[in-house]
Amino acid sequence: MSRVDLFIFFIGASSRISVKLIGDLYICEIILAVVVAAGWRRIGGMFRNRMLKWAFILAGLWLLGQILTDVYRNTPFEDWSRGWAKIIFFMIDLMGLALSTRFRMRSAVLLSLGLGVAFLLQSILFPNQAQADGDFADGMWKFGVGAFFGAAAAALCVSDLLYRMIGMAAEYLPLLIAGVVNLAMNSRSAFGIAVAAAAAGAVTQFVARRPALGRRITLPRFVILLAFAALSGKGLVGIYEYAAVNHLLGEAALEKYQRQTSGSLGLLQAGRVESLASLEAIGDSPVIGHGSWAKDEKYVRSLYIALEDAGNANYDDIYRVDDFTIPTHSHILGSWVDAGIFGGVFWTYCLALIFAAAYVAFKGAATGKSRSTKYSTFVYYNLLGFAWAIPFSPFANSSRVSDAAVLIMIAATISLYSGADAARAAAQPSTRKISNMRLARRFAYAPRAPKCSRRAGLRPSTGAQAPDKSASRS
Numbered sequence: 001m002s003r004v005d006l007f008i009f010f011i012g013a014s015s016r017i018s019v020k021l022i023g024d025l026y027i028c029e030i031i032l033a034v035v036v037a038a039g040w041r042r043i044g045g046m047f048r049n050r051m052l053k054w055a056f057i058l059a060g061l062w063l064l065g066q067i068l069t070d071v072y073r074n075t076p077f078e079d080w081s082r083g084w085a086k087i088i089f090f091m092i093d094l095m096g097l098a099l100s101t102r103f104r105m106r107s108a109v110l111l112s113l114g115l116g117v118a119f120l121l122q123s124i125l126f127p128n129q130a131q132a133d134g135d136f137a138d139g140m141w142k143f144g145v146g147a148f149f150g151a152a153a154a155a156l157c158v159s160d161l162l163y164r165m166i167g168m169a170a171e172y173l174p175l176l177i178a179g180v181v182n183l184a185m186n187s188r189s190a191f192g193i194a195v196a197a198a199a200a201g202a203v204t205q206f207v208a209r210r211p212a213l214g215r216r217i218t219l220p221r222f223v224i225l226l227a228f229a230a231l232s233g234k235g236l237v238g239i240y241e242y243a244a245v246n247h248l249l250g251e252a253a254l255e256k257y258q259r260q261t262s263g264s265l266g267l268l269q270a271g272r273v274e275s276l277a278s279l280e281a282i283g284d285s286p287v288i289g290h291g292s293w294a295k296d297e298k299y300v301r302s303l304y305i306a307l308e309d310a311g312n313a314n315y316d317d318i319y320r321v322d323d324f325t326i327p328t329h330s331h332i333l334g335s336w337v338d339a340g341i342f343g344g345v346f347w348t349y350c351l352a353l354i355f356a357a358a359y360v361a362f363k364g365a366a367t368g369k370s371r372s373t374k375y376s377t378f379v380y381y382n383l384l385g386f387a388w389a390i391p392f393s394p395f396a397n398s399s400r401v402s403d404a405a406v407l408i409m410i411a412a413t414i415s416l417y418s419g420a421d422a423a424r425a426a427a428q429p430s431t432r433k434i435s436n437m438r439l440a441r442r443f444a445y446a447p448r449a450p451k452c453s454r455r456a457g458l459r460p461s462t463g464a465q466a467p468d469k470s471a472s473r474s
Contacts, residue, residue: 008100008107012114015401016122024397029089032096032401039099046098051353051411056091058346062335063087065342066292073291083292083338086400093404101408105375105416108409109155112382115402116151119144141185150190150381153178157201157377172201172377183243186253188271189392192236193384200229200362201377207366208373214366222359237267265310272392274327277303281326281337282344289340290326297324331390331399347390350407354387357410364417379413382406 011028018024036043047053066087070080101107122128123144156162156174163170179194207214217225243249244257260270269275277299281290290296328334332351335343357379365373386406389399 004100005107005110009110009114009117011097011100012111012401012405013117013121015115016118016398017126018397025089026398026401028401029093032100033089033092035096035099036092042099043095046095049098049103049411049415051407051414052094052098054349055094055346055353055407058342058349059087059091059094061342062339062346063091065289066339069289069338069340070291072288073294075291075293079291079293086395086397087339090400090404093401094407097401097404097408098411101412103408103412103415105409105412108405108412109158109375109378111405112151112378112409113155115405116148116155119151120148142187142190146182146185146187146190149181150175150178150194150385153194154197154378154381157381158374163374168205168373171205171373172198175201175377175381183240184249186244186249186256188240189388191240192233193381193388195236196229196233197377197381197384200380201373204362204365204373204376204380207362211367214363217363217366219359222362226358241267262311272329273303273307274329275333276306277326278328278330278333278337282333285340286336287341289336289338289343292338294326294338295324296326299326300324303327329394330392331395331403333391334395350403351387351390353407353410354383357413358383360414360417375413375416379409382409 011031014027014031017027019027019030047056063084066080066083069075070083075083097111101111123140127140128143153174157171159170162174166173175194176198179191179198182188182191182194207217241257244253247254257267261267265273280302281294281296281299326337328337332344332347335347337343361376361379361383365376383406386403389403393399395403
């Protein structure tokens with residue numbers, strides 16, 4: 001392991017150790033700010049990556065919307081300073097990780113594993129109130145140990161040593177085991193994400209062993225495949241319901257299930273009741289937000305009323321009711337409530353990136369050669385976690401680094417798989433080119449011809465170049 005690899009791992013592992021500076025500022029964010037300051041000359045080169053360029057443009061609009069909203073709403077200093085800092089440091093984290101990793105998939109794996117180690121260390125050394133007061137399943141596991149367990153399982157899926165020991169099952173079996181353990185610990189979202197990623201990895205292997213079938217995967221067919229996958233997700237819900245009702249997960253899990261399904265909201269909506277208030281707040285002011293850490297007693301009380309009318313009066317699921325902060329438990333809804341429409345636009349773009357990366361990973365792995373599926377399950381696991389977090393998890397302080405890490409992994413995925421596909425298509429012009437890869441190239445590197453050497457009399461090469469190689473030189 002090189003010094004760069006150790007540095008990337010340390011960045012992830014220090015992502016839960018914070019210091020107080022206006023708000024919570026993590027050690028790794030200080031390091032990444034130094035990386036950005038020291039590598040400022042290379043920042044322009046990073047914007048050759050179209051995905052990163054558009055992410056920064058939309059994040060800048062998100063920040064502008066937050067500033068205009070706070071000025072319009074006359075938000076107090078202690079609130080707008082934290083709101084602006086959250087977006088600014090997220091952008092710094094994203095650029096710092098881009099400069100450090102250079103969109104290498106190996107770096108993305110080490111960073112993900114480091115983030116998991118950070119959760120483990122924080123839950124043991126600096127447990128928060130939820131980890132200290134709750135039982136092991138609802139505290140230490142859900143908010144610490146479980147995150148490390150999932151990250152370690154995803155990293156094992158790319159292990160060459162495990163692959164040599166048990167064969168192709170190594171690419172999905174660790175996450176399948178992690179899913180079963182998460183179900184036993186009543187960690188429902190982690191269970192669904194791990195099992196779904198393992199299933200997607202197994203399907204990718206199945207298609208990869210049949211090249212003719214892989215070449216027939218087009219964008220419309222991939223959308224249909226995703227629709228079937230979403231419908232099959234109900235089977236995972238059924239497994240959880242069966243285990244909870246039959247006391248296989250313990251009395252606490254049964255009580256939580258009965259409480260959330262006692263009314264008319266349904267299991268998913270009852271688990272994220274904050275969306276009832278945040279959607280109402282967005283509807284009242286869809287363009288201009290309500291300000292950083294927006295507070296309004298109206299939406300908290302209307303949420304209480306809606307829960308009582310639905311028969312789901314789960315007051316314990318509502319956060320920060322003491323100061324009437326508008327309840328939000330979502331990246332996209334929370335940013336929209338605080339900053340206005342530009343906050344929603346940014347996270348909508350991230351959802352589009354998730355879809356593009358999933359398609360490129362599936363298509364590239366299914367039509368590749370020599371263990372092209374190595375990173376597939378790891379990619380699916382992180383994409384599914386990000387796809388869940390955007391609508392159903394808050395954009396907390398610790399999310400700045402982890403979300404930036406996933407965006408870097410998306411860039412690495414698109415560069416890796418779309419670049420390999422472009423090289424194969426250029427090498428075999430007589431065969432039918434793999435369709436719909438324009439979607440991938442729109443997010444990959446914009447080609448730039450190398451400068452000619454006057455002394456050597458060299459000319460720029462016109463051949464296709466894999467974006468992952470150009471990423472390593474940027």
